[in-house]
Amino acid sequence: MNISKFLKIYVVFCLILFNQTAYANEVLITNAKIYDGQSDNPYFGNILIKNGKILSISDDISNAERIIDADGRIVTPGFIASDTEIGVIEIGSLSVTRDDSPKIYNIGFSIFDAFNPNSTLIPWNRANGITSALSLPKNSLSPIGGLGSFFDLNSDLNISGKKDIVMIGKVGGSSSKSRAETFALMEDILDLAFSIDSKVIKSDTEIISFMNDMPLVNHLNLKVRDIKALYKLANNRLPLIIESNRASDILKLIKLKKKYNLNLIIMGAQEATLVSTQIAESRIPLIIDPMNNIPNSFDELASNINASARLEQAGISLMFNAPRDHNYHLIRQGAGVAVANGMSYGGAIKALTSNFSEAFGISSKGVLKKGASADLVIWSSDPLEPSSIPEKVFINGVDTSLITRSLRLQDRYIQNLDKPNTYR
Amino acid sequence: MKIIYIKYILSFSLAFFVSISAASQNIPFESTYTPMSHSSVLLKNANVFDGDGNKFLNTDIILQDGKIVAIGKDLPSSSDLEVVDATDKWVTPGIIDIHSHMGVYPAPSVTSSSDGNESTSPVTADVWAEHSIWVQDPQFALALKGGVTSFHILPGSANLIGGRGVTAKNVQRNTINSMKFPGAPHSLKMACGENPKRVYGNRGKAPKTRMGNAAGYRKSWIEASGYLSKLDEYEKKSEDVKEMGYKPQRDLELETLAGVLRGDILVHNHCYRAEEMAMMIDIANEFDYKITAFHHAVEAYKIADLLADNNICAALWADHWGFKHEAYDMVQSNVAIVDQARNGTGCAIVHSDSDIGIQHLNQEASKALAAGVRAGFDITQARAMKWITSNPARAAGIYDVTGSIKVGKNADVVLWSENPFSVYSLAEKVYIDGALAFDRESGLEPASDFDIGILNPSKNRIDE
Known part of the structure; x- marks a missing residue:
């Protein structure tokens, strides 16, 4: 030798x-x-x-x-926090410490590269028993858009997580536009997503010529990245979280799920108890805040402290969230409140753990x-x-x-x- | 002699006239609260946290004529007493939230009734939170189900001096006066730090900095001191001189500030950072007024002894943090450290400032207690109960009539399904002045007009 x-x-x-x-x-x-x-x-x-x-x-x-x-x-x-901005916000009111909002990219905006493993929120949440989190972008420029990523909260600079595992969207009462237009835009965007050919996606040149003169693309000012994200949404059945509260909006989303065979998850869902049968039949998991019983808008009039129990009884898979910024540790207090108000203990534990991994297909977590x-x-x-x-x-x-x-x-x-x- | 005599008669009759007219002059916005019809109740065999730091096991409590009339073991029952079996259950004083914006920031959160910040000028001591309250806010009833029997509603924190706060009973009525806690002193909301300087600085107006904040308070107090001197001078004059002179012109803003300087109005000061609280104490000393409580006070633990030395309460969250730079240094044992300052003479309060938090103040106290115990403090649950009952009652100036389970006090009482420091504990019965305001078992609960027929015309909002 x-x-x-x-x-x-x-x-x-x-x-x-x-x-x-x-x-x-x-x-x-x-x-x-x-x-x-x-x-x-x-x-x-x-x-x-x-x-x-x-x-x-x-x-x-x-x-x-x-x-x-x-x-x-x-x-x-x-525990897995299913709706956070962990790693992308350090201090809520300081915009220089926030990396959650895009300016140019839209549907394809991914927060993955902004993740800061040294954020103080990571040890804080870990010390509260949260070992991984889904971090989501905010303020998307279109009703469907923005990609969230999954992170282990181990403070390792070699980030362990999964990039772009979900796309997000939002519909509901707004001071600037009708939700009817939001739904129409959602359908337009989904039509576009499902019209992207696998040959097109292979090269940027093809994508650019595909985008050429498409009114929706111009209107939303879409870029190549956005088209690639939409292709992923349609072809990979990327989980799609839509934030929505009003019962009638939830029913409309159920129709969209059926029409496009979406991998849909509804977040907020403050009026889900009014349409729990339909949600259960459509096998749509929900991300809800079990402590939020405030009719905080006219979309949330049915907010009720016993929602978790009633939705569990209807056979709906639940995940828990808490008010954003820094309060994700409240998910286990919320789970306790859910149990105090009629949810099963085992169900509450699942809502903090395996319901997430099932909904997002991360079977090892x-x-x-x-x-x-x-x-x-x-x-x-x-x-x-x-x-x-x-x-x-x-x-x-x-x-x-x-x-x-x-x-x-x-x-x-x-x-x-x-x-x-x-x-x- | 004759002339003098006549003068005396004149001045006497004038004084009489003046006093009559003063008495008949309507003082606006007085409490017109009357309790709901109350029953006579024997809470049998309860475990009790009395709110004054004591725990009594297997104890009876009698509520009669709206008051707590007896506490003890095996109290005799009588035919006029409704007996409630409280075996294995817990009784506490009604929870008091010293920091609420219910009614001034009601639900739904819409611009048409978000009336908590008169953010048009950094000093608005002339405004009163009670004049903004929407009495149909559905949040009152939700807080009641969390065991809250009284709350202190404050203006927001956009201004250096934001206006008067009001203490109310948790009874939803069609007028604010009929909800106001009888005899409760008025309060004044002041705010340190980021909020005022952001709100006005962004408009290119003062204050834009923390030193601008400090100058703003001091200018106001100089003006208030001047006004108070004029008032005092006027008051000191003999009646006949008063007759000839003019009473200083009423000024709503300065009346409020003078009320603070006279000690009639309690200062509740939103303030996060340690050095800012210390500075506010200096300003209070400079102008000879008292700060009753610092609110939010995320850094109170850094100056806990100073607060205890100055007899100032700190109204705190258990673990809310990070939404602003001045809320970055949160420690979960903040409440416990304040409580234990100077051999346990500190005054700690757990407050909500939140429509959800107010429903779970017992859980917030539980978290703060657990953190304190982990930090090595020997604090009992009985003592921690003070944080959400007697201490906020003191800070609201209503401790002589509520805030603890004591014979003679108002029967503001909660019966809990289990130890209220557990997340699984639910308020089962809530009595306000001896009247059953919420009863989980029978489904008795208030609904505001907002809740009626809004989702389904034949139901209330959260009927199942």
């Missing part, structure tokens, strides 16, 4: 070793009261994590490099089962009690830090008070 060959092997060996120290950590969590995101009821078991995945859940206590005794504590999949991504939380007590807190949060098998800037600030003002605060 010559030296260069030896070096090559050595380097490869080191790379493997490095990878293994990063991922091979074997962790066994024993005596866990497991809500796996799928079963309605919990069971006790031992969860073995290896290489970032769940290797097994069983009654057996095998040997592992590291053993954590959950001592009967509840373990859930990491939101569940605790063999082969799933090891995103899980060991809770101090009942996770739906907002007084509880995660004691351990694993993301992709890694035991993540639960220190937040907020916690550091707190400690600075209650510890080592003999020193000046800037030296604490």
Whole structure:
């Protein structure tokens, strides 16, 4: 063996070793009261994590490099926040810290490249048991448009997530235009999307000639990126979240879903209880805020604190959101409020976990089962009690830090008070 | 002698006339609140957080004639008492929200009734929030179901001095006067920081900076002090001199500010940053007025001792943050740190400033308590209950009649399905002055005119 060959092997060996120290950590969590995101009821078991995945859940206590005794504590999949701007907004009122709105691109505007893994919102949400989030753009220039991405909240500069997994849209009461026009535009955009030929999409030149002299393209000032996004929406059945509240609007969206065979998810849905049968029949998942019972507009008159329970009973798959900006941690308090008002406990846990992964086809997330991504939380007590807190949060098998800037600030003002605060 | 005698008679009769006319002069906007018809209730075998920091287990409470008349074990029942079995349930004082915009920012949120900010001038001490309240706001009833029996409605924070606030009972009536809490003092809303400087700075007007804010408050107080001196001088004059001179012209703005300087009107000051609160305390000292509470006060934990030393409450969120730069340094133990300042003499309040938050103030207190305990403070649930009952009652100036379960106080009482520090706890019965205002079991609940027939003509808005 010559030296260069030896070096090559050595380097490869080191790379493997490095990878293994990063991922091979074997962790066994024993005596866990497991809500796996799928079963309605919990069971006790031992969860073995290896290489970032769940290797097994069983009654057996095998040997592992590291053993954590959950001592009967509840373990859930990491919660997934389904409607956020995590990583794209640092401070709500400071536009220089916001990357959620486009100026030129429209339907094809993706927020993926704006994501900041060092945002303080990431440790904050992680310390509240949220291990991944869907970040969505805002202020799209057309009623359908803007691409959201999925991110693991592990603060890793090598972003782990899935780019552009959803397109968004919005319809409802507006001070500037009729919703009838919004619906007409939506149909025009969808007609356009389904008219894009696979040959066209292959080259930008083809796309440009396809766009040539198309009135809708001119009206919406669409660019090549926008056409590519529309093609993806139509051809890949990209999930489409439409924010909408009024019962009659929801029925119209159900018609659109049928007409175009859309992979539709409705968000807001404050009047969903009025049309719950139709929503259930059309198998449309909803993203709702279980705490929002305010008739905040004339589109939301049916807002009711028991909506989650009633929609669950109707057989609708629910995901939970919370008011935007920084309050995503409220999703578990919201889930608790939903349970207090009649929803099943297991259903509320699913609304924070597996209902998301099913709706968006990310099967490795939101569940605790063999082969799933090891995103899980060991809770101090009942996770739906907002007084509880995660004691351990694993993301992709890694035991993540639960220190937040907020916690550091707190400690600075209650510890080592003999020193000046800037030296604490 | 004769002349003097006549003069005395004259001045006496004049004084009499003046006092008569003063008495007959209508004082506007007085409370005309009367309680709903109340029943006599024995809450049997309840667990009680009394709001004054105590916990009593398996205790009876009697509500009669709108008051709490007895608290104790195994109180004797009588035929005129309706017995409510409260075994395994909890009783607390009615929740009080010290920071609400219900009625002035009602639901639906539409421009035609968003009347909370008179943002046309940085100092609008002349406006009163109560003159903006839409009494049909459906949010009142939602707050009631969260156990809220009284609330303090404030103008918004666009202005340095935004106007008067009002304290109301959570009874929806067709006039504001009939909702006003009898005898509650008026308040004045002031605001620090980003909001006023943004609102006016963006228009190229003062204030555009925080130093502009400070100058704005001080100018107003100088003017108010001058006005108050004139009033005082006038008051000190003998009746015959008063007769000859002129009473200083009424000025709505300066009347409010003078009311603060006289100690009749309580200052509620929206302020986030530590150094701004400290500055506001200096301004209060400069002009000899008292700040009753800082609101939002995200950085109160940085100056908790200073607040305790000055006997100033901090009305806080449990964990709302990040929407503005001045709300960036949130810590979840803020409430607990304020509470524990100077050996537990701090005054902490959990407030909502939110149409949703006001329905769950017990949960907000629970989060704040849990964070405090995690931070190492030895705080009981009984003490934390003060944050949403007696402490806001003190800050609203109504603690002598409500805010705790105490014999002689108004029967503003909530019966909870379980420990109210749990998310699963629901208010089952809410009594206001002994009258059952909400009853989950029987379905008794108020509906505003807005709620009637709006989705389905034959139903109320949230009928199932």
